[in-house]
Structures are given as C-alpha cells and as structure tokens.
Amino acid sequence: MEIEAAVFRKILEPLSIERVEIDKPSDREVLVRTVATGVCHSDLHVIDGLGRFQLDRPIVLGHEGAGIVEAVGSGVKGLKPGDHVVACLSGFCGNCEECLSGHPNLCTGAIVARSDEALPRLSQKGAPFRQFLGISSYAEKMLLHENSVVAIDPEIPLDRAALVGCGVLTGVGAALRSSGLQPGQTVAVFGCGGVGLSIVQGARIGGARRIIGVDKFASKREMALRLGASDFVDSSEEDPVKAVRALTGGRGVDHAFEAIGDAKACRQAIESLAIRGTATIVGVLPPEEKIEFPWMAIRPECKVQTSRMGSNRFRTDIPLYLDFYRQGRLKLDEMVTKRGRLSDINEAFRAMKAGEVARTVLSFD
Ligand SMILES: [Zn+2]
Ligand SMILES: [Zn+2]
Numbered sequence: 001m002e003i004e005a006a007v008f009r010k011i012l013e014p015l016s017i018e019r020v021e022i023d024k025p026s027d028r029e030v031l032v033r034t035v036a037t038g039v040c041h042s043d044l045h046v047i048d049g050l051g052r053f054q055l056d057r058p059i060v061l062g063h064e065g066a067g068i069v070e071a072v073g074s075g076v077k078g079l080k081p082g083d084h085v086v087a088c089l090s091g092f093c094g095n096c097e098e099c100l101s102g103h104p105n106l107c108t109g110a111i112v113a114r115s116d117e118a119l120p121r122l123s124q125k126g127a128p129f130r131q132f133l134g135i136s137s138y139a140e141k142m143l144l145h146e147n148s149v150v151a152i153d154p155e156i157p158l159d160r161a162a163l164v165g166c167g168v169l170t171g172v173g174a175a176l177r178s179s180g181l182q183p184g185q186t187v188a189v190f191g192c193g194g195v196g197l198s199i200v201q202g203a204r205i206g207g208a209r210r211i212i213g214v215d216k217f218a219s220k221r222e223m224a225l226r227l228g229a230s231d232f233v234d235s236s237e238e239d240p241v242k243a244v245r246a247l248t249g250g251r252g253v254d255h256a257f258e259a260i261g262d263a264k265a266c267r268q269a270i271e272s273l274a275i276r277g278t279a280t281i282v283g284v285l286p287p288e289e290k291i292e293f294p295w296m297a298i299r300p301e302c303k304v305q306t307s308r309m310g311s312n313r314f315r316t317d318i319p320l321y322l323d324f325y326r327q328g329r330l331k332l333d334e335m336v337t338k339r340g341r342l343s344d345i346n347e348a349f350r351a352m353k354a355g356e357v358a359r360t361v362l363s364f365d
Contacts, residue, residue: 005060005122005139006345007129011049014346020060020139021123026114027075028146029121032085036159037137038064039348039360040166041193042284046132047349050286059130060122063089065137066152066162067364076146084154086165088314089133091148105309112145137162138345140364150315156322159339159361160332163194164321166309167359170282171198172321172330173310174257176206179280183207185254188244189229190269192220193352194359195282196259197227197335203255204228205329212247214240214268217355227331235268244272251275252299258283266291270298278303336361 003022006015025031043061045053069083079085092099093109112134114121120128121143122136134148152161171194175181187203189196192215203211204227212231213224221232233243245252252274258266261283269279270293277299285291310317324330338351338360348360 001141003140004342005136006062006342007058008047008061009058012047015047015061015138017343018124020129022139022141022143023119023121023123025071025073025076025143027073029073030069030076030079030085030144030146030149031071032065032067032087032142032144032149033070034065034067034137034140034142034364036066036162036361036363037062038163038165038167038194039345039352039362040064041195041352042166043132044349044352045284055132056130058124059132060136060139061132062138063087063133063135064162064166065135065142066158066165067142068158070141072146079146079149079151083151084156084158084161085149085151086161086318087135087137087142087144087149088165088169088312088318089135089148090309090312090314091134091145094147102313103311105312105314112148138342138362150318152319152322156325159336159363160325161322162361163332163335163359164318164325167194168198168321168330168332168335169312169314169317170307170310171195171259172202172205173312173317174259174280174282174307175199175202177311177317178305178307179255179257180278181206181208181255184209186210186248186274188212188214188253188256188269188272190214190240190256190258190265191260191262191283192224193259193355194335196257197223197358199257199259199282200224200228201330205324208255210248212244212253214244219355223334223337223358226334241268241271248274252277254278255280261285263289263291267293270302270304273299273302275299276301278305281306335359339363
C-alpha cells in the first residue's frame with residue numbers, strides 16, 4: 001500500500017515528501033497508522049551526516065511515533081487492531097544476555113529490522129528504502145516488530161504519548177533509572193532541550209532538593225523553571241561551573257547530567273560535582289571526541305557514567321511515565337512547544353537548531 005513519507009536523500013538537504021510503498025505485516029510485525037510523531041535531535045544528526053549517524057539512503061527518518069494498530073501478523077500476541085501504541089527504538093529480542101539480565105535497552109540481539117534477504121518494509125517503485133531504527137515515524141504508517149511497541153491507555157492523547165517514546169523516556173529515565181539519584185540530593189542539568197527538560201522533570205519527580213538548569217539559550221530559562229528547575233544558569237553569560245558551585249554554597253552538585261552531546265559540557269558537568277558526586281552523560285558525542293579535564297578538577301570518589309535511552313524497560317516504563325502524566329507529575333502538554341503537519345518537517349528542524357523549541361510534534365489526523 002502507498003503512504004506519504006518524509007524521505008532523506010542527501011546530507012544537509014531538506015527532507016522531501018514522497019509516496020512510498022509499505023509492506024503488509026509478516027509474522028511478528030504490526031502495522032500502525034501514525035497519529036503523531038515528535039521531532040528528535042537524532043534525526044537532525046543524520047541529516048547533518050554526523051559520525052555514527054551516517055546511514056544508507058534513501059531512508060525514512062523519525063522514531064518518536066505513536067498511533068493506532070491497523071493490522072498484526074499471525075505470530076503477534078498481546079496486540080490487536082485498534083490498540084493505541086507508542087513506538088520505541090529500544091526494540092528488544094528477549095533472549096540476549098542484556099535482555100535476560102534486565103537491561104533490554106542494551107539489547108544486542110537485533111530483531112527489530114527485517115533481514116536483508118527479506119522483502120523491505122519500505123520501498124519505492126521496487127527500490128528498497130531504509131527504515132530508521134526499526135520505526136520510521138515520519139510517515140502515515142509504520143511497520144514495526146511487536147517488540148518495538150507498547151500498548152497504552154487509549155485515554156492518553158497520542159500527540160503527548162509520542163514524546164515518551166524517545167526524548168522523555170531518555171530524560172526521565174536518566175534521572176530515575178540511570179543516575180542513582182536519591183531524594184534530597186542536588187542536581188545540575190547541562191542542556192535544556194527536550195531531553196534536558198525531561199531530566200529536570202525526572203529529578204523533580206525523584207525528589208531532588210535543588211535542580212539547576214544550564215543552557216546557552218536564555219530563552220530556555222522560563223521553560224526550565226516551569227518544569228521543575230529551581231535555578232537557571234545562562235552559560236553564554238557566565239561560567240556554569242562557577243555558577244553551580246555558587247548556588248550550592250561551594251559544594252557542587254550530587255548529580256550532574258549532560259544532555260547535549262558536547263565535550264565541553266561534559267567537562268563542565270564533571271567539574272560541577274560535589275565530593276562523591278555522579279556525572280551522567282546522556283548526550284551522544286562524535287565517536288572520536290575526547291572529554292578532557294585536569295585531575296584536580298574532579299572531586300574525590302566521583303563517578304562518570306553514560307545513560308542509554310534512560311536505562312529503560314520501555315514496556316513498563318512508558319505506561320509508568322504516562323501515569324505520572326495523568327497524575328500531573330510529568331508535564332507533557334508544556335513540552336509541546338510547536339505543532340505541525342508532515343510537510344512542516346524541515347521547519348521543525350530549523351526551529352530545533354535555533355533552540356526555539358522543546359519539542360515539535362507533527363500530527364497526521
Ligand atoms: Zn530520539
Ligand atoms: Zn536482547
């Protein structure tokens with residue numbers, strides 16, 4: 001069947017809206033009518049051709065999608081047409097060592113994509129198209145492995161739920177699942193985009209006593225404070241390490257998070273730590289990038305760790321975080337700062353680059 005999709009063909013060039021063929025679901029696949037998709041930074045990295053994000057083309061991008069199941073393959077259990085679902089790029093096999101030890105976000109048993117011998121899920125006039133992260137949500141329909149989706153309460157608006165598939169899952173999970181944050185601790189978040197603001201929210205939900213948002217765009221201040229930050233540091237105006245220390249009586253913070261993917265911000269996060277503090281690097285750096293800091297800058301017994309997709313077990317975490325939303329603890333309405341249609345995709349990337357938005361959500365209805 002033919003669908004409309006935003007196709008990426010050339011690095012640094014706008015995506016083009018094209019007619020694309022999508023296959024029927026086989027065995028363990030689900031066909032989902034896309035209702036909404038968030039526009040995430042990782043897609044922009046692909047368009048910019050950065051490091052590990054150099055992918056074969058043409059490819060349909062987008063990975064923060066939510067929608068309604070239209071059809072399921074004969075082997076699918078627990079999902080049926082009409083179910084509301086959120087897609088997640090942490091599709092898991094359920095059999096590898098990481099899955100079996102309770103860390104499906106680190107699954108090494110690639111099953112979310114079809115094999116190269118099989119018919120492609122997406123194509124155009126017989127030529128195969130690549131699918132992005134087993135999802136490709138910048139399209140009217142998504143064909144996914146059942147382990148790439150989770151069914152959610154149909155009462156939850158899908159344009160809000162979509163965000164929890166990537167950015168919110170990553171940020172809230174970094175605070176609640178990866179970092180080891182304890183109630184009453186202090187937090188600094190470097191980078192207040194969609195992921196950073198979700199870390200701020202996760203830290204608030206997790207009971208942090210003080211949450212310092214740091215961003216080079218002063219425009220992020222109001223949003224950070226509204227979503228739970230107690231303080232905001234404009235890093236284009238002042239040295240954020242000094243500012244974080246000043247705000248914590250010279251001690252530094254128990255937890256610093258880096259949510260940009262920038263070596264300098266990583267160093268600043270590490271240098272902002274209190275004794276026995278933990279820096280959690282959530283952003284993705286270019287593969288050859290080095291994070292350097294003087295030995296004296298790191299306080300005794302500090303830890304530096306990374307977080308992948310909020311250490312999620314998304315089949316349980318997405319419904320949990322949506323419960324927080326329903327209870328008013330997780331703010332998603334405020335995170336959607338711009339809306340549009342699929343044809344607005346290139347404008348959404350421009351606004352993201354300019355630091356104008358927490359999230360753009362594209363709707364298909
Ligand atoms: Zn993402
Ligand atoms: Zn696995």
